[in-house]
Amino acid sequence: MxxxxxxxxxxxxxxxxxxxxxxxxxxxxxxxxxxxxxxxxxxxxxxxxxxxxxxxxxxxxxxxxxxxxxxxxxxxxxxxxxxxxxxxNKTRLENKQVKSRIDFDFMSFDEKDEENANKIVRRKQVELKPMDEEEAILQMELLGHDFYVFKNIDKDGKISVLYRRKNNDYGLIEEE
Known part of the structure; x- marks a missing residue:
């Protein structure tokens, strides 16, 4: 390593x-x-x-x-x-072949911009690769995030947002 x-x-x-x-x-x-x-x-x-x-x-x-x-x-x-x-996630990783990965590119901003709460202070550019909802849940869990954006292969590659609800269930926002 x-x-x-x-x-x-x-x-x-x-x-x-x-x-x-x-x-x-x-x-x-x-x-x-x-x-x-x-x-x-x-x-x-x-x-x-x-x-x-x-x-x-x-x-x-x-x-x-x-x-x-x-x-x-x-x-x-x-x-x-x-x-x-x-x-x-060992069992899920062994039993399921995860087909995609998202790489994050972080952009830096001036500190004075970060102090203003009404401004965007961080941007991420992601490469969205097709995956099913189960793979998106796995990726979100591995990253420790509360939401995850992906191309949903179950919906013809339309963009979906998976998110964790307050009761720890999952929600899904789908593109029309």
Missing amino acids: NIYIRGEKLEITDAMKSYAKEKLERLSKYVKDSDVNANLLFKINGIKQKLEVTIPLKNFTLRVEEVGDDFYAVVDTAVDKLERQIRK
């Missing part, structure tokens, strides 16, 4: 890199392909530290965000969450 670590408004020390790499190596036993990239982004948000881990695999993407006071605790919790995601 190739591990890429970078910091935003934070200098990552060799000790921090070593600790994060050691912890992420635990996940190698779940990944058959040795040429997998794990991307870690550390950010400082006030006094809190935030870690975003993204691991794009062949047929899906693992992603987790964790916030905390201590760098090492944030790394531990994030790796534990990733391991739980893998174990929780």
Whole structure:
């Protein structure tokens, strides 16, 4: 597993890199392909530290965000969450061939724009690939998101939005 670590408004020390790499190596036993990239982004948000881990695999993407006071605790919790995601979805991943993956491209904006609540402060461009509703649920769960946009193969490739309702059921918005 190739591990890429970078910091935003934070200098990552060799000790921090070593600790994060050691912890992420635990996940190698779940990944058959040795040429997998794990991307870690550390950010400082006030006094809190935030870690975003993204691991794009062949047929899906693992992603987790964790916030905390201590760098090492944030790394531990994030790796534990990733391991739980893998174990929780192991059967579904083994029994179902997931056919698509969404890659996110993040665009940065000036900090003064982010302070204005009526402005769009983050944009994502996604490549929508066809999948059925079950695959969309799996992808949404693996990413840890509350919604997921996809081309619904059950509806002739029309765009659909899958979302988690307050009672933890799912809702689906479909293009007419």
